[in-house]
Amino acid sequence: MLPIIQILGLPFLACILMSSVLGYLGIHVLKREVIFIDIALAQTAAVGAIAAHLAFKVHGDSLLCYMCSLGAVFCVAAFYAIVREKLSQISLEAIIGISYAIAAAAALFLVGIAPGGHVHIQQILSGSLLWTGWRDIILSLLVFSVVGFCFYLFRNPLVRISTDYQRAYAGGPKTVLWDFIFYVLLGIVITLAVQIAGVVVVFAYLIIPATISAVFSSRLTVQLIVVWVAATVASIAGLLFAYYLDFSIGPAIALFLGCELIIAALISRFRRVLLLVH
Amino acid sequence: MTSEIVRFFSVQIALLAVVLVLHTYVGLHIIRRTLIFSDLVLDQLAAFGALAGIGLGIEYGTVQSYLSSMVAVLFGALLLALIKSKSRAIPREAIIGIMYAMALVASLLLGDKLRGGEAYVTKTLAGSMLWVTWPLVCVTTVVYIVLLLFHYRFRHKFIGLAENPQMVKNEKLWDFLLFTTQGIITVLIVPIAGVLLAYAFLMIPAAIAAMFTKKWAGAVVIGWTAGFIACLIGLCSSYFFDLPYGPSLVLCLGAFFIAAVIVRCLFSNNKLFA
Numbered sequence A: 001m002l003p004i005i006q007i008l009g010l011p012f013l014a015c016i017l018m019s020s021v022l023g024y025l026g027i028h029v030l031k032r033e034v035i036f037i038d039i040a041l042a043q044t045a046a047v048g049a050i051a052a053h054l055a056f057k058v059h060g061d062s063l064l065c066y067m068c069s070l071g072a073v074f075c076v077a078a079f080y081a082i083v084r085e086k087l088s089q090i091s092l093e094a095i096i097g098i099s100y101a102i103a104a105a106a107a108l109f110l111v112g113i114a115p116g117g118h119v120h121i122q123q124i125l126s127g128s129l130l131w132t133g134w135r136d137i138i139l140s141l142l143v144f145s146v147v148g149f150c151f152y153l154f155r156n157p158l159v160r161i162s163t164d165y166q167r168a169y170a171g172g173p174k175t176v177l178w179d180f181i182f183y184v185l186l187g188i189v190i191t192l193a194v195q196i197a198g199v200v201v202v203f204a205y206l207i208i209p210a211t212i213s214a215v216f217s218s219r220l221t222v223q224l225i226v227v228w229v230a231a232t233v234a235s236i237a238g239l240l241f242a243y244y245l246d247f248s249i250g251p252a253i254a255l256f257l258g259c260e261l262i263i264a265a266l267i268s269r270f271r272r273v274l275l276l277v278h
Numbered sequence B: 001m002t003s004e005i006v007r008f009f010s011v012q013i014a015l016l017a018v019v020l021v022l023h024t025y026v027g028l029h030i031i032r033r034t035l036i037f038s039d040l041v042l043d044q045l046a047a048f049g050a051l052a053g054i055g056l057g058i059e060y061g062t063v064q065s066y067l068s069s070m071v072a073v074l075f076g077a078l079l080l081a082l083i084k085s086k087s088r089a090i091p092r093e094a095i096i097g098i099m100y101a102m103a104l105v106a107s108l109l110l111g112d113k114l115r116g117g118e119a120y121v122t123k124t125l126a127g128s129m130l131w132v133t134w135p136l137v138c139v140t141t142v143v144y145i146v147l148l149l150f151h152y153r154f155r156h157k158f159i160g161l162a163e164n165p166q167m168v169k170n171e172k173l174w175d176f177l178l179f180t181t182q183g184i185i186t187v188l189i190v191p192i193a194g195v196l197l198a199y200a201f202l203m204i205p206a207a208i209a210a211m212f213t214k215k216w217a218g219a220v221v222i223g224w225t226a227g228f229i230a231c232l233i234g235l236c237s238s239y240f241f242d243l244p245y246g247p248s249l250v251l252c253l254g255a256f257f258i259a260a261v262i263v264r265c266l267f268s269n270n271k272l273f274a
Helices: A003-032 A037-056 A063-086 A092-113 A118-126 A134-153 A155-163 A165-171 A175-197 A199-216 A220-245 A249-277 B002-032 B038-055 B063-082 B092-112 B117-126 B134-153 B155-163 B171-212 B216-241 B245-266
Strands: none
Touching: A003 A134, A003 A155, A003 A175, A003 A199, A003 A220, A037 A063, A037 A092, A037 A175, A037 A199, A063 A092, A063 A175, A063 B245, A092 B171, A092 B245, A134 A155, A134 A175, A155 A165, A155 A175, A165 A175, A175 A199, A199 A220, A199 A249, A199 B092, A220 A249, A249 B092, B002 B134, B002 B155, B002 B171, B002 B216, B038 B063, B038 B092, B038 B171, B063 B092, B063 B171, B134 B155, B134 B171, B155 B171, B171 B216, B171 B245, B216 B245
């Protein structure tokens, strides 16, 4: 086997798996205008992991650690769903942004009072895409398939809430519950994806392809095709760039996603000028 | 010993009191216009500027290093003011979020090729507020007063941007000036307080205030009072129980914020807060 495939094969598979789920979720996140959600949930999961590490002396990739991370994410998901219904004076994005700061401070606080947790913070930030193993691939395939199936099963209420919360809320009292389910599913995906790839790539996969697709169309099917093509092209380019020029993989992929967005914005502007000329 | 404690607390309290006024006011703009990511963009660009300075042989913490941060931050303020999506499907916050990601990516890629980059990133995260001195408090106070006077003089323009942007002439220019103010306070405060605490100073008092009043002056008073009391409690607990400094302050501010959210949710229809 070619050495390049040996080294980059599994990271590429992980990228494709992550981007296919995160790309779709990104379309929801963009419609809901909760751009901060990824960083906030990832940081909350990190607090759960550090707390587990300090309380039970367990490793970062143990089951108990995952459970504590998920427990923290569930609490925050419930908080967002309730606050969105009850609080109209400030936007949910502001609440999410502040909860990120509190979670980050809590992580630093826990590390500060009992040293040994800083390894987790470093890993959550940068990830280790290059060291992806078959275990990560199989686990993410399983988890992402279940989450994807849930999104397919509950697509009607979830899309309704993302498109117009007020109207969905007027339609029935179950809106808060569906909102909670959305944040829980998103939290599960983000917790796992961040463990593999780090916050930067996950954030880029979530927001940038969805924004590129919104430049071109508002139809979901077209958007999904654009999202997946954009993510795949950027993943390949980023992996090759990092491999040949010796850079970190995550930031390199995010860089190419950013370039794609700039190109998309230029094409859209050029098209508008052409339409005006005609 | 006693005089040392008094000296320590008086410098800290003086700086907190000064910093919170302008931060609460600028934070109110950021919260009301939902530009939450803009602060992180500027923080990250300030870090990138200093990092690029290190690449060019400039030592961290010197005047030249501040200047290279300032150039990066001004560039960021310009981009924040100019780049807006025409499509309603793409919120402005998404564009700002992507700018943040790109600034972070640029810093990380630069850090890959730079020796000692990681140590610097840790420095910017934690800050060194424990070593605040009177000269630093004086410089910060003078700059903050100048900025406050400027904002007071042109308050109608800046408040117009938040309440009725169509009515403001040269919207992009005033947007640029708002982001520049935010940038200047970022460059000044981040080396002292660290990214996290600086961000908390800006967002949390303003968010608490925005939940209870729509008036600008009233909101600054509420935000400043809540922020100041929270910071005092954080400062004392950090000093007397030997807890980490920055995180203690942010967590105290966070506790006040959560208490405010609970009060607001419980009394969501109360006319007292309308």
